[in-house]
Amino acid sequence: xxxxxxxxxxxxxxxxxxxxxxxxxxxxxxxxxxxxxxxxxxxxxxxxxxxxxxxxxxxxxxxxxxxxxxxxxxxxxxxxxxxxxxxxxxxxxxxxxxxxxxxxxx
Amino acid sequence: xxxxxxxxxxxxxxxxxxxxxxxxxxxxxxxxxxxxxxxxxxxxxxxxxxxxxxxxxxxxxxxxxxxxxxxxxxxxxxxxxxxxxxxxxxxxxxxxxxxxxxxxxxxxxxxxxxxxxxxxx
Numbered sequence: 001x002x003x004x005x006x007x008x009x010x011x012x013x014x015x016x017x018x019x020x021x022x023x024x025x026x027x028x029x030x031x032x033x034x035x036x037x038x039x040x041x042x043x044x045x046x047x048x049x050x051x052x053x054x055x056x057x058x059x060x061x062x063x064x065x066x067x068x069x070x071x072x073x074x075x076x077x078x079x080x081x082x083x084x085x086x087x088x089x090x091x092x093x094x095x096x097x098x099x100x101x102x103x104x105x106x
Numbered sequence: 107x108x109x110x111x112x113x114x115x116x117x118x119x120x121x122x123x124x125x126x127x128x129x130x131x132x133x134x135x136x137x138x139x140x141x142x143x144x145x146x147x148x149x150x151x152x153x154x155x156x157x158x159x160x161x162x163x164x165x166x167x168x169x170x171x172x173x174x175x176x177x178x179x180x181x182x183x184x185x186x187x188x189x190x191x192x193x194x195x196x197x198x199x200x201x202x203x204x205x206x207x208x209x210x211x212x213x214x215x216x217x218x219x220x221x222x223x224x225x226x227x
Contacts, residue, residue, distance in 0.1 A: 043202055043217035046215045050213070091211055094155070
């Protein structure tokens with residue numbers, strides 16, 4: 001299996017902050033990397049697919065970058081509704097997810 | 107608009123077989139490039155992918171669970187069924203089905219609400 005490692009595992013931030021979450025793959029996954037947001041008691045919601053393509057309906061303050069083994073999710077100007085857990089996931093091999101990054105209110 | 111909904115028992119006894127049904131609308135599983143996957147998430151943990159079935163009936167399974175899983179589709183009913191044998195307490199989780207599309211590199215772009223399955227005697 002391809003292992004996905006996210007960092008940090010949690011972070012505290014304020015409304016308006018710029019937030020960056022990284023995801024590293026154990027092998028080259030080209031751009032088969034996706035980002036999901038999950039709020040308590042809800043299903044994950046796709047934010048970005050193919051490393052950098054914004055899913056329809058997702059605010060433009062979310063962006064993704066990277067290729068190969070290193071990827072980044074950036075949220076510019078964090079909003080109250082963005083406090084959630086974020087997961088990266090790859091679909092190059094057997095699909096796997098990172099362990100998650102919880103974004104908390106500072 | 108694509109929607110999916112999981113259905114099945116909420117409580118399963120150890121060693122029993124779990125059967126989950128995903129009923130969907132807004133797309134057809136006979137359309138090229140479409141797929142439906144199953145993912146589970148134990149309380150407080152990350153999601154874990156289980157299985158995927160494609161429009162052409164191709165199937166993929168998690169290598170660690172493959173011997174226990176079977177995924178099938180009924181295109182006429184817009185349903186995908188997952189069976190998991192020999193359930194144990196470690197299988198307690200919320201089980202989701204989700205839509206995939208190969209042109210989005212098989213990202214899970216629409217998810218069902220999930221169904222919580224507890225394994226206990």
